[in-house]
Amino acid sequence: GAGVSQSPSNKVTEKGKDVELRCDPISGHTALYWYRQRLGQGLEFLIYFQGNSAPDKSGLPSDRFSAERTGESVSTLTIQRTQQEDSAVYLCASSLAIDQPQHFGDGTRLSIL
C-alpha cells in the first residue's frame, strides 16, 4: 500500500516568501504529525492532529507557522515570511492511533536563500 506522501520533495525560496508543504497520510491513519529536522540535528516536533480533536500545536516555533488538516486526510504546513533559520527537512508522519508506530514520509527539503 501507499506510504506517507509529501510534496514538494524540494523547495527553494527567497527569504520573506510564504511556503506551503503538503502531506498525504496513509489511508486510515487517524493521527498525523509534523516534524522539523535541521542539518545534523534531531527531530523537532511541530504539531499533531488526532481525528477531530483540537491539534497539539505546542511545538510550533513561532506564529509564522501554521498547519491545517481536513478530517483524516491531507494536511498542509504553512510558513509565512520565511527566514533562513527555517531551512530544514520537514517530515510528516502518520499512525493508526496515537500510541501506534508513526510512519514517515520522505520529507520536504526547504532551503531559504
Add this chain to the structure above:
Amino acid sequence: QKEVEQNSGPLSVPEGAIASLNCTYSDRGSQSFFWYRQYSGKSPELIMSIYSNGDKEDGRFTAQLNKASQYVSLLIRDSQPSDSATYLCAVNLGIFRGSTLGRLYFGRGTQLTVWP
C-alpha cells in the same frame, strides 16, 4: 531533564559483532517505545516497537524494555555494514500527560558504523 536520552556515540563495531544501543526516559507513565533507523539524507524508518517489559525479537534485532529502570535498548546481532545509520529511540509519554498525549519524544540518536 531531557525526556529521552541515548548514548551519544558514535558507536563503531566490526562486521558480525553485536551492536548495543541504549535509551533512558524520564516519564514512568510511558507506554509505547520505538526504535527507528535513519540513513543519512533519508527519513526515519521504524525497526521495532515494544510495549511490555522483556525482550522482543525480530530477525537480527532485539528490543529490551525495563520499565522499572526506565530503560529500553536495541541489540543488533551479526551487524552488517548496511546497518550503519543513526538509530533513534522514541517514547510515547503515556496516557496521563494531557495535551502531550500522542506525542512521541525522540532521543538525539546514536550513530552506528559497522566496518567490514
